[in-house]
Amino acid sequence: MNQRSNEIKIETHGDIALLDIRGDVTAFSEPSLNSAYNSAKESRPKKILLKFEESAYINSGGIAVLIQVLAQTRRNNQKIGITGLSDHFKKVFNMVGITKFATVYPTLQDALSAMSAMS
Amino acid sequence: MPDNQTVELNLPSKLGYERVVIGGLAAFAKNVGSSSSRIEDLKTSVAEACINAMLHGNKGKPDARVLVAISFQESTLRISVFDEGNGFKAEPKDPDIERIIEYLDPPVGFGVFLMKRLMDKVEFNRTSNHRHEVRMTMKLTG
Numbered sequence: 210m211n212q213r214s215n216e217i218k219i220e221t222h223g224d225i226a227l228l229d230i231r232g233d234v235t236a237f238s239e240p241s242l243n244s245a246y247n248s249a250k251e252s253r254p255k256k257i258l259l260k261f262e263e264s265a266y267i268n269s270g271g272i273a274v275l276i277q278v279l280a281q282t283r284r285n286n287q288k289i290g291i292t293g294l295s296d297h298f299k300k301v302f303n304m305v306g307i308t309k310f311a312t313v314y315p316t317l318q319d320a321l322s323a324m325s326a327m328s
Numbered sequence: 329m330p331d332n333q334t335v336e337l338n339l340p341s342k343l344g345y346e347r348v349v350i351g352g353l354a355a356f357a358k359n360v361g362s363s364s365s366r367i368e369d370l371k372t373s374v375a376e377a378c379i380n381a382m383l384h385g386n387k388g389k390p391d392a393r394v395l396v397a398i399s400f401q402e403s404t405l406r407i408s409v410f411d412e413g414n415g416f417k418a419e420p421k422d423p424d425i426e427r428i429i430e431y432l433d434p435p436v437g438f439g440v441f442l443m444k445r446l447m448d449k450v451e452f453n454r455t456s457n458h459r460h461e462v463r464m465t466m467k468l469t470g
Contacts, residue, residue: 236343266347269376269442273435280429297368304445305438306425 214238217245225324226254227317230261236270239277246278250285256324257282260317261293272305279310288312288327292320334399339378341386341394341411346378349396353407360400361468369446370405370466376439377409377462385411385460395459405466415452415460 215238218229226249230242249257259278261267282289289311294302302308314320330336335356339345350371357367378394386392395410423437443450447464455461 266375268346268372268379269438270343270379272438276425276428276435280431283429295368297365297372301372301442304442305423309425310429 215241217241219245219249221252221254222258222321223325224255225258225321226250226252226256227258227260227321230259230265232262233266233268234261234271234275235266235268236274238271239274242274242278246281254287256288256290256327258290258292258320258324259311260320261291261298263293263295265293265298267298267301272301272307275307276305279307283310288324290314290320290324292317330397331399333401334397337396337398339394339396341382341389341392343379343382345394346375346382349378350375353396353398356398356400357405360405362405362466366466366468370407373443373446373450373464374407374409376443377407377464380439380462381409381411381413381460385413385415387413403468405468407464409462409464410455410459412458413460415454419452 213232216231220227220229228245228249279289291302291311292314294313299313302313314323335352337349337352339348353374354367354371357370362370374396378396381394386394389412392412397408399406420437420440422441424433427433428435443464448467449465451463453461453463
């Protein structure tokens with residue numbers, strides 16, 4: 210089966226770089242997610258917000274790619290937030306420990322408000 | 329031979345075909361009364377078993393197949409995923425995200441970890457016809 214790469218739109222909201230990730234998150238997401246993160250990093254944002262589609266299929270390959278992005282944000286002293294997850298993937302992200310390193314917000318607006326207020 | 333209530337799906341060993349299984353599995357589980365949250369647990373667990381079968385069991389062999397058998401008896405869903413490999417030498421340890429984030433461990437092991445947490449029971453068996461089987465069960469309650 211063909212695996213489509215993700216379309217990722219980058220927006221800047223103050224000191225937050227928002228990566229709006231369209232499509233499923235699997236091992237095939239690695240090039241597009243890394244490329245988007247590297248592009249976003251050029252403006253030296255203090256905070257990174259990953260927004261997923263609530264209907265997205267996310268598997269262990271995608272989780273591994275996301276953890277690699279988390280590792281990069283940690284090395285670059287950036288705060289990271291996540292939004293747009295279904296209840297199931299909120300549970301999965303909690304199980305694997307992603308929520309120890311990234312805050313999950315219920316909505317995009319909640320994420321932007323809370324992260325804007327962070328120093 | 330499967331019994332007359334077992335559904336079997338025979339897949340090419342290529343990433344992405346696990347999506348075909350989880351679509352059919354969701355319909356099957358809904359039909360026998362699974363809740364939507366348990367259906368999501370099933371979809372993730374069975375997708376991960378298929379991905380492991382393709383990557384680690386069949387090791388990318390182009391002609392290898394992955395067989396998935398789904399049945400429901402006595403309020404229990406049973407799903408077996410078969411590949412043509414030998415299974416684990418040792419069951420993988422749980423991934424430690426803190427070590428992965430520090431680049432001390434590779435980012436692997438999430439599939440089995442999630443299967444064991446999302447399903448009621450997960451077993452790994454070698455079958456008499458030289459296949460490896462991951463057998464998962466989920467009891468439906470309420």
